[in-house]
Amino acid sequence: MSQRxxxxxxxxxxxxxxxxxxxxxxNNERYIxxxxxxxxxxxxxxxGFQRNEAARALRPGQTTxxxxxxxxxxxxxxxxxxxxxxxxxxxxxxxxxxVGSTRHSYxxxxxxxxxxVLRRRVDGVLxxxxxxxxxxxxxxxxxxxxxxxxxxxxxxxxxxxxxxDNRGGARGAVEHLIGQGNRRIAYVxxxxxxxxxxxxxxxxxxxxxxxxxxxxxxxIRLGLHTVDDARAAAAILLGSVDAIFADNNxxxxxxxxxxxxxxxxxxxxxxxxxxLAALLSRPVALVTYDATRLGAQAAELLxxxxxxxxxxxxxxxxxxTLVTRGGALSG
Amino acid sequence: MSQRxxxxxxxxxxxxxxxxxxxxxxNNERYIxxxxxxxxxxxxxxxGFQRNEAARALRPGQTTxxxxxxxxxxxxxxxxxxxxxxxxxxxxxxxxxxVGSTRHSYxxxxxxxxxxVLRRRVDGVLxxxxxxxxxxxxxxxxxxxxxxxxxxxxxxxxxxxxxxDNRGGARGAVEHLIGQGNRRIAYVxxxxxxxxxxxxxxxxxxxxxxxxxxxxxxxIRLGLHTVDDARAAAAILLGSVDAIFADNNxxxxxxxxxxxxxxxxxxxxxxxxxxLAALLSRPVALVTYDATRLGAQAAELLxxxxxxxxxxxxxxxxxxTLVTRGGALSG
DNA sequence: TTGAAAGCGCTAACAT
DNA sequence: ATGTTAGCGCTTTCAA
Numbered sequence: 001m002s003q004r005x006x007x008x009x010x011x012x013x014x015x016x017x018x019x020x021x022x023x024x025x026x027n028n029e030r031y032i033x034x035x036x037x038x039x040x041x042x043x044x045x046x047x048g049f050q051r052n053e054a055a056r057a058l059r060p061g062q063t064t065x066x067x068x069x070x071x072x073x074x075x076x077x078x079x080x081x082x083x084x085x086x087x088x089x090x091x092x093x094x095x096x097x098x099v100g101s102t103r104h105s106y107x108x109x110x111x112x113x114x115x116x117v118l119r120r121r122v123d124g125v126l127x128x129x130x131x132x133x134x135x136x137x138x139x140x141x142x143x144x145x146x147x148x149x150x151x152x153x154x155x156x157x158x159x160x161x162x163x164x165d166n167r168g169g170a171r172g173a174v175e176h177l178i179g180q181g182n183r184r185i186a187y188v189x190x191x192x193x194x195x196x197x198x199x200x201x202x203x204x205x206x207x208x209x210x211x212x213x214x215x216x217x218x219x220i221r222l223g224l225h226t227v228d229d230a231r232a233a234a235a236i237l238l239g240s241v242d243a244i245f246a247d248n249n250x251x252x253x254x255x256x257x258x259x260x261x262x263x264x265x266x267x268x269x270x271x272x273x274x275x276l277a278a279l280l281s282r283p284v285a286l287v288t289y290d291a292t293r294l295g296a297q298a299a300e301l302l303x304x305x306x307x308x309x310x311x312x313x314x315x316x317x318x319x320x321t322l323v324t325r326g327g328a329l330s331g
Numbered sequence: 332m333s334q335r336x337x338x339x340x341x342x343x344x345x346x347x348x349x350x351x352x353x354x355x356x357x358n359n360e361r362y363i364x365x366x367x368x369x370x371x372x373x374x375x376x377x378x379g380f381q382r383n384e385a386a387r388a389l390r391p392g393q394t395t396x397x398x399x400x401x402x403x404x405x406x407x408x409x410x411x412x413x414x415x416x417x418x419x420x421x422x423x424x425x426x427x428x429x430v431g432s433t434r435h436s437y438x439x440x441x442x443x444x445x446x447x448v449l450r451r452r453v454d455g456v457l458x459x460x461x462x463x464x465x466x467x468x469x470x471x472x473x474x475x476x477x478x479x480x481x482x483x484x485x486x487x488x489x490x491x492x493x494x495x496d497n498r499g500g501a502r503g504a505v506e507h508l509i510g511q512g513n514r515r516i517a518y519v520x521x522x523x524x525x526x527x528x529x530x531x532x533x534x535x536x537x538x539x540x541x542x543x544x545x546x547x548x549x550x551i552r553l554g555l556h557t558v559d560d561a562r563a564a565a566a567i568l569l570g571s572v573d574a575i576f577a578d579n580n581x582x583x584x585x586x587x588x589x590x591x592x593x594x595x596x597x598x599x600x601x602x603x604x605x606x607l608a609a610l611l612s613r614p615v616a617l618v619t620y621d622a623t624r625l626g627a628q629a630a631e632l633l634x635x636x637x638x639x640x641x642x643x644x645x646x647x648x649x650x651x652t653l654v655t656r657g658g659a660l661s662g
Numbered sequence: 663t664t665g666a667a668a669g670c671g672c673t674a675a676c677a678t
Numbered sequence: 679a680t681g682t683t684a685g686c687g688c689t690t691t692c693a694a
Binding site: 005060074080083088091118119120121144253276281292 | 335336381382383384385386388389395397404405406408411412414415418419422427428429430431432445447449450451452475584587588591605606607608609610611612623659
């Protein structure tokens with residue numbers, strides 16, 4: 001597991017040149033005689049030399065060719081799609097992608113960010129909304145490495161962001177429910193301290209207000225994280241509502257389970273797409289968007305900064321599309 | 332983005348000690364006077380010193396505190412669950428997790444593995460089945476870093492593996508279909524060159540054989556990757572079969588879509604769990620297991636090796652459970 | 663076009 | 679208990 005690996009020195013000796021020359025060949029620099037290059041390349045092949053990246057990264061001004069992605073939890077399809085998009089772009093830019101999950105822990109987010117940026121010196125970080133905002137930390141870290149926020153507006157930091165129209169999307173979905181004649185519409189969602197959640201909630205309230213409907217606090221259930229949380233919350237609401245708006249895909253699945261278990265006719269609209277929703281006998285209105293593209297675009301912005309792009313923070317707001325899935329006869 | 336960061340030297344100067352002492356404090360070694368430690372810690376706090384991990388990793392025998400996970404594609408829930416499990420364990424062992432997707436490319440797998448093990452010198456690698464086996468490469472790399480295979484039996488390499496009972500699981504599912512009176516049962520699946528696929532296919536054939544049913548090659552569709560591939564394949568099969576066995580979750584979703592679109596009564600069984608299957612009006616038999624645990628256990632095995640565990644390769648076979656979801660009236 | 667030499671930030675003998 | 683010193687493997691002036 002730990003035999004000695006050939007170094008540039010070894011290659012240099014084998015090729016009869018200096019280490020500096022080997023470095024030049026490896027880095028594809030100009031001003032190298034063809035024969036020299038050939039000799040070095042032969043030696044590299046013979047010895048099976050592979051440059052030690054840790055050594056390269058050590059020199060000042062050098063990069064680690066690594067970016068990080070901080071999310072709440074990879075298992076959620078929303079975040080795994082983002083991971084997918086980010087990974088593809090990272091790869092195109094010859095960077096590694098390291099993923100870290102916060103699992104809703106504020107401390108974990110701090111710890112991850114500090115470790116990645118300050119100690120491991122990744123070239124940049126993609127952060128998806130987590131717990132509370134931490135302006136001071138983000139501001140401090142963005143002095144060392146560029147940060148791009150996904151689905152969260154940076155506050156107090158001059159950072160790029162790729163956003164969703166959370167408020168508009170939620171409003172549209174709730175308007176849709178209202179348009180279908182629903183009056184008592186519940187909200188089942190996550191942590192309202194997360195910008196994303198707050199804005200979806202705002203969209204919900206806005207739609208109710210525009211329609212002249214009261215926003216009954218008893219119908220708003222927040223702070224839920226898991227599918228089971230949502231299912232339990234929905235089960236309680238069922239008797240007293242016409243429809244439910246679910247904040248995100250986990251909530252949607254939980255609510256769907258509750259509706260199914262109770263054979264309830266209550267309507268549903270939700271943020272995020274849900275696989276197989278199209279096959280359900282019950283129609284569901286979904287606020288959809290391309291999460292993979294969200295992750296990919298965020299990564300592109302990050303690489304632009306890594307490669308020296310200056311200028312004011314960029315905001316790109318992705319629009320959402322309301323679609324109705326399911327409700328067909330077969331299934 | 333690139334101001335100078337405080338080094339151990341700076342801390343040493345500020346605390347009036349030598350760099351070696353600072354190193355000792357940072358690494359929590361014994362034989363340090365309390366006052367000295369306090370002084371150093373004060374200086375660290377004042378300067379906001381954070382150790383440069385690239386520099387530490389450079390010394391021989393040192394680790395990068397990073398492990399890698401190679402999968403086909405993070406967006407698939409099976410792999411994202413594995414990623415989730417691996418990440419949690421990596422974190423517990425204070426390691427970073429870098430993820431790489433092969434997207435079915437043999438070359439990409441080679442390139443990723445070589446980059447990670449040979450150049451970036453990760454402490455270990457978790458590999459989930461991809462394209463063809465590459466015994467030579469795995470054998471070469473396992474000299475440098477431990478490798479643990481997930482859901483693929485290592486060939487020609489003394490490596491640990493965490494496996495699923497692919498053949499038994501598939502056989503059980505097909506037996507179930509047969510038990511329900513289905514006779515012409517199709518197979519819709521991925522690349523049979525992947526061990527996983529080959530064994531599931533073997534289980535399918537075994538079940539047919541045991542029941543005295545012929546394995547009609549026309550009913551076996553392989554080499555499919557996406558949901559759409561599977562949907563198209565299923566659409567063609569529908570008219571001529573009683574039931575379909577789907578190789579994995581992507582295939583299952585595609586087949587479900589086809590069945591739904593054509594209002595077909597054809598039965599379905601599949602490997603992997605599928606979210607929301609329980610809410611479908613059609614019953615589906617699923618070969619389920621705990622993918623998160625699979626990833627977590629693989630990571631545990633890896634860390635055991637990283638921490639010096641010797642001994643013969645370990646194999647852990649996780650059993651699968653056949654469950655029937657869906658088929659209720661409501662939905 | 664190539665080589666010599668210094669040094670990135672850290673750790674580990676070896677001294678003391 | 680602490681300091682001195684010598685690298686780890688690479689890149690990069692500077693000189694030739």
